[in-house]
Each structure stands twice: as structure tokens, then as C-alpha cells.
Amino acid sequence: MRKIALTFVAACMYYSGLVALARWWTRRQSSCLIVLNYHRALGGDLRRQFLYLRRHYRVMHVEAALEELYARRKNGRRSYDRRTPLVLTFDDGYRDNYTHAFALARELQIPFTIYLVPGYIESGRTFWWLEGERLVKHAQVKEVTLDDRCYHLQDPQEKAALAQLIDGRVRYAQTVDERETFLAMVSEKLAVSAELSEDEMLALPVTWEQVHEMETSGWVSFGAHTMHHPILAYLKDAAEMREELESCSAALAEQLGHPVRTFAYPIGQLQHISDEVLDAVRQAGYDWAFTTRYGFNRRKGSSYLLNRVEVDTDQHWLVVAAEAAGLWGFFSRLRWLPFVRKYLTNSGQK
Ligand SMILES: [Zn+2]
Missing domain, CATH: 3.20.20.370 (Glycoside hydrolase/deacetylase)
Known part of the structure; x- marks a missing residue:
């Protein structure tokens, strides 16, 4: 729904001539x-x-x-x-x-x-920010204990929490070695096979x-x-x-x-x-x-x-057109105006 709304706004910018005007304005500046x-x-x-x-x-x-x-x-x-x-x-x-x-x-x-x-090239590994979700998705165990908390992998909320924990630990790792050791340990605990799906291969x-x-x-x-x-x-x-x-x-x-x-x-x-x-x-x-x-x-x-x-x-290409023209940044900054923020907060609660 949000995507359709964004495309609609971008289409209004494009067909009203605003995108062309913004492009012209940028072109004039050296x-x-x-x-x-x-x-x-x-x-x-x-x-x-x-x-x-x-x-x-x-x-x-x-x-x-x-x-x-x-x-x-x-x-x-x-x-x-x-x-x-x-x-x-x-x-x-x-x-x-x-x-x-x-x-x-x-x-x-x-x-x-x-x-x-x-x-990462020719290492056979996917990037670290994909690992939390991948490891949890392919886990072969019913539960696992990490950082003194037990996660039940049949519960979707606990699965999501575990993926989030893994992501946080690798994102904020203080050495690459610490990150890789942690991922290897989790992979072993979850008994995940090293084989990648077709989609995962495309993310290599x-x-x-x-x-x-x-x-x-x-x-x-x-x-x-x-x-x-x-x-x-x-x-x-x-x-x-x-x-x-x-x-x-x-x-x-x-x-x-x-x-x-x-x-x-x-x-x-x-x-x-x-x-x-x-x-x-x-x-x-x-x-x-x-x-x-x-x-x-x-x-x-x-x-x-x-x-x-x-x-x-x-x-949608219309959104990319608005972004490249610099319009999207301008409009997205409007959200900091108090009345726009209030409107966005209210509509977000619906
Ligand atoms: Zn990057």
C-alpha cells in the first residue's frame, strides 16, 4: 500500500512537470x-x-x-x-x-x-548481514540457548528475536575474527548445512x-x-x-x-x-x-x-526519477516540520 502511495506521489511530481523543472534547475548549476x-x-x-x-x-x-x-x-x-x-x-x-x-x-x-x-569473493559465504535470517531459517534444532536465553524455534516471534540477536552481534563486532567465530558457533549450534538455496546463491x-x-x-x-x-x-x-x-x-x-x-x-x-x-x-x-x-x-x-x-x-522508475531529480530528499525532509510529523504520527497509529 505504501509503495503504491509513493508511486502515486512520484507520478504527480513527474506528470506535473516538477521533475523536469528540478532537473533543469540542477543542470543550470555548475x-x-x-x-x-x-x-x-x-x-x-x-x-x-x-x-x-x-x-x-x-x-x-x-x-x-x-x-x-x-x-x-x-x-x-x-x-x-x-x-x-x-x-x-x-x-x-x-x-x-x-x-x-x-x-x-x-x-x-x-x-x-x-x-x-x-x-567474500569465492569464499562460498553469504554476506554477514544476511546470516541472521539465513541461519534461523535453516535451523535443524527445535531450541537453542544463546546469551543465557533459550529460543524456541517453532515460535515465529522467538525466531525473529534470535535472528535479531545474531544480526546485532555481528554488526557490532569489534574484530572480523570475533564476527566469524560467532557465526561459526551459531551455525553449529543450529545444525545448519553449508548448502545454499538458489536464491541465496544469487546473493553470493x-x-x-x-x-x-x-x-x-x-x-x-x-x-x-x-x-x-x-x-x-x-x-x-x-x-x-x-x-x-x-x-x-x-x-x-x-x-x-x-x-x-x-x-x-x-x-x-x-x-x-x-x-x-x-x-x-x-x-x-x-x-x-x-x-x-x-x-x-x-x-x-x-x-x-x-x-x-x-x-x-x-x-518504480517514477520514484527513481524523483529521487535523481532531488525531489524525494526535499519532500522526505518535510517530515521534520511539526504539523507534518503530527500527521505522520497520527496516520501511523491507524
Ligand atoms: Zn556494503
């Missing part, structure tokens, strides 16, 4: 770069979204777009294409980025960038062979997203933080045959990016780093706190 952030490529109409974006924006590879944004002065050659530059990023490197997004990129001739986590990371094929095509470029995707600010040891950043850079350079210059913070909200994290990213040799803070990028902004606009393949 040095603006829009970066969209996807994760999965499956489960929606990515094709329709790409077609819209290709028509209305100058879709570029990330490094070329950032070089253009931060160029000190414009050289004499001005592009005849006055559309606002836009970059498509996919975080984590899910396999459906290869099976679905890459096929579209080739067909529609549209570039995008994947932020890879080399430690891309393989190196797929990375090479995408790189060779020229339509896909890559950036770094740490070696094992910890939330960097939670790591207790500064040396481990540096290792996560440096070994990721080294692994990608070895596989791709050239250094990667951009980095995306895992779970990149600003509260997870401390001064120590910023320094470590700089020292690891990256030139630019992306957060998940909402917004467009301007030349005067920090090159280590770049903004992105979160989108999802699951959204």
Missing part, C-alpha cells in the same frame, strides 16, 4: 554530480530505470566523473552534452550485478561501478572471473568496500582498520591490473565515520570516498565524504 547507490540488481524493473536515467543524465564512470567535478579549472573544450553527470554505484558486488545489471549495461551502453569486498558475491569479464567490457568499473565489510568505527584495533583498507586496495589492484581510486564506507552513515576512519582511508591511498548521506555533490564538498542517493531496483 559542478554538480549525482551518484545513485544500488545494492541488488534483481527484483524490479532496472531496465526501465536505466532507460530513464540514460535519457536525462550524462551517465559516467565514477573516476571520470569525479575528476571532472574536482578539475581546478575547465579546459577550453566544453562538452556539448549539458545534462547533469550521474554515476551509478552498486555496493557489495552481489552476483546479480553480473547476471542482471551487466547484461543491461552492455545492451543499453550505460556504465556503472561496483564496490567490492574481496574477502561475484566471482573474479566475472569481475574480469565486466572490467574488460569497459562498461563496469570497480571500487573498494574493505576486505571483509566490518563497520570500521567499531573495530577496536586501529591496525585492523588499516589492514581492512590496505589489503582491499592491494587485492583489487592485483586482480584488475591497476589501482582503484574510490572507496565506499561499509554501512556508510556519517555516525559510523569517525576522524580515525577518515584518516585511515586517506592514508590507504584512496582519492575519493562515498558515504550513504543523502545529497548531490558539489566541487566545494569534501572528497572523502561524498554523498549518494539511495535507490532500489524494486522502486
Whole structure:
């Protein structure tokens, strides 16, 4: 229901001309770069979204777009294409980025960038944030005791609570080793088989062979997203933080045959990016780093706190159009106005 309502609002914005007006307004301003952030490529109409974006924006590879944004002065050659530059990023490197997004990129001739986590590639493991739900779903025992609490797995509420406990423990782990040891222990306690379902296979990371094929095509470029995707600010040891950043850079350079210059913070909200994290990213040799803070990028902004606009393949293309035009952020910020908040609170209680 909420999805239909959002699509309806987005359709009103689009067909009233508001989206076109916002695009025109952004285009008039010099040095603006829009970066969209996807994760999965499956489960929606990515094709329709790409077609819209290709028509209305100058879709570029990330490094070329950032070089253009931060160029000190414009050289004499001005592009005849006055559309606002836009970059498509996919975080984590899910396999459906290869099976679905890459096929579209080739067909529609549209570039995008994947932020890879080399430690997961060809490990046979799904990403840690999928593990809580997966382990509980495939548990072969009727009950389990964790942190002094017994969970009865026939009760859906206790199952959900257990999945939440697992997720919290791995999310806030202070070392990657602690996280992996905990997951192995829970997996054993729940007697979960290592075999993955077909859906879970699609949530595995891309393989190196797929990375090479995408790189060779020229339509896909890559950036770094740490070696094992910890939330960097939670790591207790500064040396481990540096290792996560440096070994990721080294692994990608070895596989791709050239250094990667951009980095995306895992779970990149600003509260997870401390001064120590910023320094470590700089020292690891990256030139630019992306957060998940909402917004467009301007030349005067920090090159280590770049903004992105979160989108999802699951959204209607009209919603993506409103997001890329900057309208969605504007309207969603209205919820902080007292009377809008009151209305939302009341309608939420119904
Ligand atoms: Zn990520």
C-alpha cells in the first residue's frame, strides 16, 4: 500500500512537470554530480530505470566523473552534452550485478561501478548481514540457548528475536575474527548445512572471473568496500582498520591490473565515520570516498565524504526519477516540520 502511495506521489511530481523543472534547475548549476547507490540488481524493473536515467543524465564512470567535478579549472573544450553527470554505484558486488545489471549495461551502453569486498569473493559465504535470517531459517534444532536465553524455534516471534540477536552481534563486532567465530558457533549450534538455496546463491558475491569479464567490457568499473565489510568505527584495533583498507586496495589492484581510486564506507552513515576512519582511508591511498548521506555533490564538498542517493531496483522508475531529480530528499525532509510529523504520527497509529 505504501509503495503504491509513493508511486502515486512520484507520478504527480513527474506528470506535473516538477521533475523536469528540478532537473533543469540542477543542470543550470555548475559542478554538480549525482551518484545513485544500488545494492541488488534483481527484483524490479532496472531496465526501465536505466532507460530513464540514460535519457536525462550524462551517465559516467565514477573516476571520470569525479575528476571532472574536482578539475581546478575547465579546459577550453566544453562538452556539448549539458545534462547533469550521474554515476551509478552498486555496493557489495552481489552476483546479480553480473547476471542482471551487466547484461543491461552492455545492451543499453550505460556504465556503472561496483564496490567490492574481496574477502567474500569465492569464499562460498553469504554476506554477514544476511546470516541472521539465513541461519534461523535453516535451523535443524527445535531450541537453542544463546546469551543465557533459550529460543524456541517453532515460535515465529522467538525466531525473529534470535535472528535479531545474531544480526546485532555481528554488526557490532569489534574484530572480523570475533564476527566469524560467532557465526561459526551459531551455525553449529543450529545444525545448519553449508548448502545454499538458489536464491541465496544469487546473493553470493561475484566471482573474479566475472569481475574480469565486466572490467574488460569497459562498461563496469570497480571500487573498494574493505576486505571483509566490518563497520570500521567499531573495530577496536586501529591496525585492523588499516589492514581492512590496505589489503582491499592491494587485492583489487592485483586482480584488475591497476589501482582503484574510490572507496565506499561499509554501512556508510556519517555516525559510523569517525576522524580515525577518515584518516585511515586517506592514508590507504584512496582519492575519493562515498558515504550513504543523502545529497548531490558539489566541487566545494569534501572528497572523502561524498554523498549518494539511495535507490532500489524494486522502486518504480517514477520514484527513481524523483529521487535523481532531488525531489524525494526535499519532500522526505518535510517530515521534520511539526504539523507534518503530527500527521505522520497520527496516520501511523491507524
Ligand atoms: Zn556494503
